[in-house]
Amino acid sequence: MPHIPSQEKPSSIERRSSARLATSLFTASFSSRPAVGASAPGRVNLIGEHTDYNGGPVLPVAVERRTAAVARIANRWSLVSDAGGGVQEVELDAPLRRNWTDYIIGVVRELRTLHAAPRGAEIAVATTLPIGAGLSSSAALTVATAKALSLLAGKRLTPAQLVEVAFRAEYHHVGVRCGRMDQTIAVHGESRSALLFETATGELRRVPFPGRLWIVETGVPHRLTAGELNRRRRECEEALAFCRDWRPALRHLAQLSAADLPEMARRLPPPLVPRVRHVVTETVRTREAADVLAGGDLRRLGRLLLEGHESLRVDYQSTVAEADFIVKSAMEHEAYGARLTGAGWGGAVVVLAPEMLEARVVAEIGGDFAARFGRHPEMWNTRAAAGVRREALPE
Numbered sequence: 001m002p003h004i005p006s007q008e009k010p011s012s013i014e015r016r017s018s019a020r021l022a023t024s025l026f027t028a029s030f031s032s033r034p035a036v037g038a039s040a041p042g043r044v045n046l047i048g049e050h051t052d053y054n055g056g057p058v059l060p061v062a063v064e065r066r067t068a069a070v071a072r073i074a075n076r077w078s079l080v081s082d083a084g085g086g087v088q089e090v091e092l093d094a095p096l097r098r099n100w101t102d103y104i105i106g107v108v109r110e111l112r113t114l115h116a117a118p119r120g121a122e123i124a125v126a127t128t129l130p131i132g133a134g135l136s137s138s139a140a141l142t143v144a145t146a147k148a149l150s151l152l153a154g155k156r157l158t159p160a161q162l163v164e165v166a167f168r169a170e171y172h173h174v175g176v177r178c179g180r181m182d183q184t185i186a187v188h189g190e191s192r193s194a195l196l197f198e199t200a201t202g203e204l205r206r207v208p209f210p211g212r213l214w215i216v217e218t219g220v221p222h223r224l225t226a227g228e229l230n231r232r233r234r235e236c237e238e239a240l241a242f243c244r245d246w247r248p249a250l251r252h253l254a255q256l257s258a259a260d261l262p263e264m265a266r267r268l269p270p271p272l273v274p275r276v277r278h279v280v281t282e283t284v285r286t287r288e289a290a291d292v293l294a295g296g297d298l299r300r301l302g303r304l305l306l307e308g309h310e311s312l313r314v315d316y317q318s319t320v321a322e323a324d325f326i327v328k329s330a331m332e333h334e335a336y337g338a339r340l341t342g343a344g345w346g347g348a349v350v351v352l353a354p355e356m357l358e359a360r361v362v363a364e365i366g367g368d369f370a371a372r373f374g375r376h377p378e379m380w381n382t383r384a385a386a387g388v389r390r391e392a393l394p395e
């Protein structure tokens with residue numbers, strides 16, 4: 001008998017507001033009430049993986065699970081997280097500590113350059129997102145913190161500034177060579193819409209998505225992600241340099257078309273060929289996915305998700321056995337499609353299934369996974385949700 005995922009569990013997680021959690025943590029840690037709060041969502045990327053740092057499109061959805069930051073002005077920087085470890089006193093100019101506080105220090109350093117940081121603050125952060133599951137808990141943290149601290153400093157940043165502060169915190173301070181997808185959806189997410197983000201031009205197009213997605217976590221923490229992601233990014237940069245010998249005006253790999261692939265394959269060192277092939281085919285799939293989603297063709301969208309997963313598995317080599325297994329099981333049980341979402345090397349699979357069948361499909365996936373790996377995966381669902389917002393703090 002397959003394990004039926006409880007409908008209660010995910011919805012109760014979503015109802016527990018991250019702002020409420022952060023406020024309780026703040027009060028317990030600093031014996032006072034916070035002055036401001038903000039929250040930002042995690043994301044599931046429908047398709048468009050590893051295209052954002054190659055000038056291609058992405059099609060993410062903001063999820064209902066969020067991270068909140070609440071704060072109050074102080075003379076020092078004191079940070080506390082619901083992940084544990086107690087209150088941490090940090091110095092902005094000291095070497096980074098290689099933990100979650102680095103993200104906040106990165107945000108504050110960036111806000112300072114915009115004169116949008118308070119002189120110091122007590123900050124509490126809490127999340128209803130799983131950490132390290134490829135659902136962009138880091139951008140939820142940086143965007144929520146950037147919003148809360150800029151409000152505390154009496155500044156209203158534009159959406160573009162919020163994206164940039166959060167991106168630069170992660171890229172320049174934490175040192176993850178990410179693109180801008182996660183920060184962009186954390187800022188611009190909208191209820192019941194996916195967002196087609198053309199990273200080369202900055203163009204944003206909302207695509208209605210009233211449906212529901214299931215997230216099946218592999219339970220493989222992608223601890224090595226920063227290293228692997230940085231390595232793939234270097235490979236893409238190297239490939240671009242080779243391509244420019246042949247096409248000097250090329251700005252991004254995503255500008256190549258499918259018709260360029262045979263010539264590219266003749267010119268590039270063999271290990272780089274599949275990386276470029278993934279970027280080029282994923283670019284085509286992502287734009288088509290936005291069109292078929294807009295037309296309501298979920299069956300075709302599902303096929304594209306599956307093709308995207310195969311491309312990650314074979315060409316980009318960023319999947320793990322657990323994710324491949326979940327995708328295969330989903331397809332055997334008549335999902336429309338499934339794919340590993342986010343950077344990879346662990347993380348979570350997004351499953352798109354016909355609404356009438358979805359409870360059965362995920363139950364079967366859970367059963368198959370447990371039989372193979374000896375444990376039940378975390379599974380929950382979400383609809384497309386809103387981006388960053390100021391939080392009215394609970395009394």
Ligand code: GLA
Nearest residue numbers: 049050178179180181342343
């Ligand atoms: C991580 C990065 C994103 C993007 C994805 C892969 O989530 O933060 O910018 O590159 O990986 O699509």
